[in-house]
Amino acid sequence: MVGLGYDVHRLAEGRPLVLAGVTIPSEKGAVAHSDGDVVFHALVDALLGAAALGDIGEWFPDTDARWKGASSTQFVEHTIGLLASHGLRVVNIDATLVLESPKISAFKQEMRENISRACQLPVQRVSVKATTSERIGFVGRGEGVEATVIVLIGTIEPR
Numbered sequence: 001m002v003g004l005g006y007d008v009h010r011l012a013e014g015r016p017l018v019l020a021g022v023t024i025p026s027e028k029g030a031v032a033h034s035d036g037d038v039v040f041h042a043l044v045d046a047l048l049g050a051a052a053l054g055d056i057g058e059w060f061p062d063t064d065a066r067w068k069g070a071s072s073t074q075f076v077e078h079t080i081g082l083l084a085s086h087g088l089r090v091v092n093i094d095a096t097l098v099l100e101s102p103k104i105s106a107f108k109q110e111m112r113e114n115i116s117r118a119c120q121l122p123v124q125r126v127s128v129k130a131t132t133s134e135r136i137g138f139v140g141r142g143e144g145v146e147a148t149v150i151v152l153i154g155t156i157e158p159r
């Protein structure tokens with residue numbers, strides 16, 4: 001089964017910019033209740049979508065004290081556990097990040113490794129790509145960051 005996830009966050013000065021668990025040096029960061037990690041949020045929605053298990057807002061509501069101050073890495077790990085409990089495992093992940101600045105090419109490998117660890121998946125099965133919005137639209141004006149993630153999941157083979 002395949003699943004697609006999309007997320008966007010507004011950017012503002014003085015906020016940390018966390019992408020796939022990596023804190024990127026930046027003047028602007030995501031405005032959010034959580035760490036505002038668009039890559040991990042889109043990944044959670046892709047995983048839930050592939051398993052037809054709802055969406056991130058249903059599983060990790062802002063109002064739930066259990067998730068107050070939780071990192072988005074914990075959302076991903078919890079979702080992987082949820083899939084496993086349904087007999088499902090991840091086959092591969094492909095993420096695309098759209099951000100005008102700063103350039104994040106130096107951080108892509110670390111992002112892949114963080115996704116790999118959180119999803120218990122070899123790093124060779126994790127792709128992270130990045131592009132800009134050519135200075136047009138809200139991303140192009142530096143007002144936001146967006147991510148799209150597609151995942152393939154399969155069933156866990158009985159031993």
Ligand SMILES: [Zn+2]
Nearest residue numbers: 007037038041
């Ligand atoms: Zn989000």
